[in-house]
Amino acid sequence: MCGVKCITFLLWINILSVKTEIPGFEFELTPPKPVIHVGKDLKLTCRVNACPxxxxxxxxxxxxxxxxxxxxxxRTVSHLLIKNITVKHSNIIVCKASCEGQPKQKTSQIHVFSFPQDPVLPELKSLIENQTQKLSCIVHDIYPLEWLQIKWLREDKTLFVDKPHYVGDYDDVQNYTSEFNxxxxxxxxxxxxxxRATLSSTEFGLNETRYSIAEYGPGTITTSINNPSVKLGEHxxxxxxxxGNPKPTILWFKEGNEPALQSQNEKLIISDASWSQAGPPxxxxxxxxxxxxxxxxxxxxxxxxxxxGSAELTLYRQSQSTESEALNKSAVLLKIPSLQITDAGIYVCEAKNDFxxxxxxxxxxxxxxxxxxKMPDLPVAILPIAGSVSLLTIAGLLIRYCRKKARSNSSNIS
Structure with missing residues (x-):
């Protein structure tokens, strides 16, 4: 049995083994849930506060x-730099900090994703109306596959939505092919x-979209000619x-006539030009x-x-006789000197040939x-008149004063 001394010794051992809590000792680990693309660098920071x-x-x-x-x-901060992130870095990182022997730890969960390029939509070689064809869209180097969604669209209308149904265990990027009839x-x-491929996770705030477009339609048509004006018998x-998609066929025919096949090649060669091949200018x-x-x-x-150059050009004013004309010339010029109101109207430029x-x-x-x-300068016109009126007024007052003075003097004499 253990006596009083034994019990006292055990109590002291337990007291000494208890670590004293340091007041205010806290620390943080950032970022707590990083989401990072494969190939990027990641920096984690562990920071301690209030450690004496x-x-x-x-x-x-x-x-x-x-x-x-x-x-x-x-002293109170530690950084962990992970370069060239790979799928294998999808893990939970632990930062452990000790202040005067008192340990604390926090974790950061790394989420790695890979979505490096647009999906590949192969060229639509032979889409035929009302005939079903299997289309394929390939997304390369994707991770994680469970975050992927592929949407097929025609313009803005959704045709088909595809999500991978089975996602097995894998620890690397992979390709995914979506097929659509x-x-x-x-x-x-x-x-x-x-x-349109989208890699998204609501939980981790990821939403990236990439897409590829294939055109199904007539496309564009361009034409060129070495010389539109040739003489009879020339080349x-x-x-x-x-x-276009599908590849269009080319049919040559003269405008205004029934489509009669003359050539199915890109180039139409007329070795001996005739009147039947001419057209309007x-x-x-x-x-x-x-x-x-x-x-x-x-x-x-x-x-x-x-x-x-083979057309007859005529330039005239509408509803009037011809003003100017030129035969087999590229331009005709009409000059009107000292333009009058009566010259206004619609002028017509007409090119004419036999067809x-x-x-x-x-x-x-x-x-x-x-x-x-031009109006006269009002102040200049008014001033002479105002001056004349003032002089006449003064002269009248002076004459009146002189007359009163004369009458006063005559009264005093008598």
């Missing part, structure tokens, strides 16, 4: 795995189809380039030399031009020239 003595720091993971970071300690209609022509080449241009509305009395020029005519018009208005009468 020395502070020691220690960094580790929750399961004592290697965290791969480098720590730097100051699409049946286009005639109303879809010219509209874009897009694959002529016309090139037509068309982009190009639309001519009409320009006024004067900027703004011309005024009465000014000189103006009207230019009528065409890039079709038709084209017109351009311009409406010319003439501003009247107003004569402004």
């Amino acid at each position: 003595g020395n502070v020691t720091f220690a960094w580790r993971t929750l399961l004592d795995k290697y965290h791969g970071g480098v720590s730097k300690n100051e 699409y049946t286009p209609s005639v109303l879809d022509r010219g509209k874009n189809i897009s694959c 002529l080449e016309i090139t037509c380039h068309a982009d 190009n639309i001519p241009k009409i320009q006024l030399s004067h900027r703004g509305d011309p005024k009465e009395g000014e000189n103006i020029s009207i230019l009528c031009s065409s890039d079709d 038709g005519s084209e017109r351009s018009t311009i409406n010319i208005t003439v501003a009247a020239q107003h004569n402004v009468m």
Whole structure:
């Protein structure tokens, strides 16, 4: 049995083993829940407050795995720098701080994600109306897969939403392919189809979206010609380039005639030009030399031009006889000196050949020239009149005074 002395000794041992709580000793670890992309650098900071003595720091993971970071300690602050974050750094980091032998610790949970590039939507080679085709969209190097959602859209309309159904155990980035059976209609022509991938987590405040677009429609058409004006029997080449999805076919025919196949290639070659291949002239241009509305009395020029050298150009005022014309020339100029109000009206530039005519018009208005009468200078006109009135008044008063003086003197004599 243990006597009184034994019990006393055990009590002293227990008292000495109790660590005295240091008042105000607190510390913080930031950031507490970092969300960081693969390949970035992460810096954690452990900061101690109100420690009167020395502070020691220690960094580790929750399961004592290697965290791969480098720590730097100051008196009350310690930093842990982890460079080139990988998926394996998705872990809980523990910072342990001791103030005069009293330990405290806090944790920071690292969440790593990877979403480095836009999804890849392969070129739509042969979409055919009312025929179902499987479309695929690939997202590369994604992590974590359970945060991923893929949305298929036509313009702004959602066609299909895809989320990975089964997510197995994995510790690295991976690729994901979304497949969608699409049946286009005639109303879809010219509209874009897009694959929109979103990696999001409401809990950790992550929401990143990337997308790719593929065009389904006629696209663009460009044409070029080496010389639009050729003589009978000469060589002529016309090139037509068309982009679209699916790839459009090219059909050559003369405007105004039934579409008769002449060539399915991008280049149409006419080795011996004939009258049957000619057409109406190009639309001519009409320009006024004067900027703004011309005024009465000014000189103006009207230019009528065409890039079709074989056309007959005519420039005239509407509802009146022809003013000027030029045969087989590229331009005709009409000069109007000392413009009058009666010269206002619509002027027509007409290009004509054996196969038709084209017109351009311009409406010319003439501003009247107003004569402004110069008013006399009012003060200058008034001053001489005011001066004359004042002199007459003074003269009248003087004559009246002299007459009264004379009468007074005559009264005194008598």
